[in-house]
Amino acid sequence: MRSAASILHLDLDAFFAAVEQRDKPSLRGKPVVVGGVGPRGVVSTASYEARVFGVHSAMPTHEARRLCPNAAFLAGRFRAYRASSAIVMGLLHELSPLVEPLSLDEAFVDLAAGPTTDFSPDAVRALADGLRARVHERTGGLTASVGIGSSKFIAKVASELAKPDGVRVVEPGTEADTIADLPARAIPGVGPATMERLARLGVRTVADIRGLSHGELVRELGRASGEWVHALAFARDERPVVAEREAKSISVEDTFETDITDRAELDAVIDRDARIVAERLARSGLFARTVTLKAKRPDFTILSRSLTLNGATDRPEVIIRVARGLLDGVPIETGFRLLGVGVANFTEAAQEELFEPDAAGAVVQSVTGTEIPDTANPTPTRDADPTIRPRWRPGFLPGVDVHHDEHGAGWVWGSGLGRVTVRFETADTVPGPVRTFSTDDPALHLTEA
DNA sequence: TCTGGGGTCCTAGGACCC
DNA sequence: TCTGGGGTCCTAGGACCC
Numbered sequence: 001m002r003s004a005a006s007i008l009h010l011d012l013d014a015f016f017a018a019v020e021q022r023d024k025p026s027l028r029g030k031p032v033v034v035g036g037v038g039p040r041g042v043v044s045t046a047s048y049e050a051r052v053f054g055v056h057s058a059m060p061t062h063e064a065r066r067l068c069p070n071a072a073f074l075a076g077r078f079r080a081y082r083a084s085s086a087i088v089m090g091l092l093h094e095l096s097p098l099v100e101p102l103s104l105d106e107a108f109v110d111l112a113a114g115p116t117t118d119f120s121p122d123a124v125r126a127l128a129d130g131l132r133a134r135v136h137e138r139t140g141g142l143t144a145s146v147g148i149g150s151s152k153f154i155a156k157v158a159s160e161l162a163k164p165d166g167v168r169v170v171e172p173g174t175e176a177d178t179i180a181d182l183p184a185r186a187i188p189g190v191g192p193a194t195m196e197r198l199a200r201l202g203v204r205t206v207a208d209i210r211g212l213s214h215g216e217l218v219r220e221l222g223r224a225s226g227e228w229v230h231a232l233a234f235a236r237d238e239r240p241v242v243a244e245r246e247a248k249s250i251s252v253e254d255t256f257e258t259d260i261t262d263r264a265e266l267d268a269v270i271d272r273d274a275r276i277v278a279e280r281l282a283r284s285g286l287f288a289r290t291v292t293l294k295a296k297r298p299d300f301t302i303l304s305r306s307l308t309l310n311g312a313t314d315r316p317e318v319i320i321r322v323a324r325g326l327l328d329g330v331p332i333e334t335g336f337r338l339l340g341v342g343v344a345n346f347t348e349a350a351q352e353e354l355f356e357p358d359a360a361g362a363v364v365q366s367v368t369g370t371e372i373p374d375t376a377n378p379t380p381t382r383d384a385d386p387t388i389r390p391r392w393r394p395g396f397l398p399g400v401d402v403h404h405d406e407h408g409a410g411w412v413w414g415s416g417l418g419r420v421t422v423r424f425e426t427a428d429t430v431p432g433p434v435r436t437f438s439t440d441d442p443a444l445h446l447t448e449a
Numbered sequence: 450t451c452t453g454g455g456g457t458c459c460t461a462g463g464a465c466c467c
Numbered sequence: 468t469c470t471g472g473g474g475t476c477c478t479a480g481g482a483c484c485c
Contacts, residue, residue, distance in 0.1 A: 035453080042453050044485090057485080062450045103455095103485045189458090191483050224459055225482090248457075255453060290477085300452075304479060340454085 001236060002150045003172055004119035006112040008128065009147045009155035010092065012135075013164040015105035017047035019080055020072075022141050031055070031071035033064050040255050040337070044076060048164065084139050091134050095127070100241045108152055110241035121169045124148045128167040150175060151237035157186060175235035180207040187232045194221060194229070209233035247284070251292070252276045253340025259298050261335035270323045273341040278316035281343060287312030288343035291319055293326040296338035305329060312347045319343060404445050
């Protein structure tokens with residue numbers, strides 16, 4: 001926590017709905033609900049006119065329709081939202097180079113990293129008013145709420161208190177008092193489950209948390225969460241504003257209008273999602289080592305299966321093959337309401353860390369790496385497939401190349417120069433046994449799937 | 450007519466290595 | 468021969484956020 005109120009949090013009011021009302025004058029002053037419009041959709045944003053009826057974010061759309069049948073229900077126009085968001089983020093960058101977007105409609109700004117020198121309450125209030133006026137003008141009428149405080153937590157609480165269309169500055173020294181009477185739920189990271197546990201300890205407000213010992217909280221909530229909640233209850237928050245955070249995962253998922261049981265249909269969903277994931281990977285110039293399959297059962301329980309490859313990939317056929325393999329190990333009789341494919345564990349191509357020593361201590365090629373000399377085993381027995389991009393040579397692709405011998409069939413798990421790891425498929429389990437072959441082992445029979 | 454999609458972080462157990 | 472601790476990686480699930 002700083003001594004000056006130098007962290008700003010901006011939150012656009014009912015953002016998606018406000019953009020719709022701005023662009024369609026007939027919707028102004030009327031309830032607007034943006035979100036999933038299908039039978040299993042949920043509300044993303046409700047305009048303030050719709051909130052009067054009890055409609056709010058994350059509510060099932062069918063319930064919103066029941067509460068407010070006269071509202072306009074819209075699926076959302078993300079291109080328009082991104083455009084307005086970019087204008088606002090640009091305005092924030094005029095205040096400081098250190099801007100941390102949290103979503104399209106929200107960001108932190110570290111004013112101390114910019115030209116601002118006067119952090120007196122009056123000065124930062126004037127700064128926030130100027131910012132809000134520019135947002136309104138440059139976006140064609142959108143309103144924003146702005147909070148300023150000595151930490152991220154306090155700035156965010158302040159913008160919440162300022163809503164809608166207002167400013168709130170929490171003066172240094174008044175932080176603990178400001179949050180004392182808020183529900184414990186106001187602490188980020190305290191959701192329904194944590195709130196339930198805290199309630200059992202008699203906690204309702206932030207101040208109530210202060211009555212518990214550090215040890216009690218850690219015992220009840222676990223190490224990380226306990227310490228976090230304890231610190232924030234006393235308004236202790238040292239998190240820096242971080243401008244650019246690198247993505248750690250990419251995923252695509254679909255909720256179906258009716259549950260799907262059919263394997264072929266599930267495979268088709270995997271294919272579609274995996275191709276989108278691969279496209280986004282390639283566009284980011286990233287390669288992923290871990291593929292995850294996610295499924296939601298009719299009873300809403302979520303199941304996930306993941307597999308980490310020896311090498312990284314951005315190829316759709318690899319992601320598809322791995323994801324389908326993961327589905328093999330999952331009972332599908334009850335059907336799923338959602339299926340999704342994700343990737344994680346990113347590397348960038350042709351970087352040194354992609355080369356790893358093999359069992360013998362020699363350096364071998366990772367599947368995304370560039371070939372490097374291996375004097376111990378200089379000759380891969382198979383030429384590079386010309387359809388495979390150069391970085392893949394000598395080109396045994398995890399999940400694509402298939403091995404077949406008298407012990408059964410399997411697919412390539414990973415490959416380095418001079419070795420190929422094969423995972424055998426078994427009748428009822430994934431993963432099956434794994435075996436590593438030398439590339440000149442006559443028992444190794446590889447074909448492309 | 451039941452409850453999205455895109456993420457992040459944490460926990461816990463097992464494998465494996467030193 | 469037995470015991471054992473620490474560290475890292477992987478996997479599965481859960482909580483949470485916008």
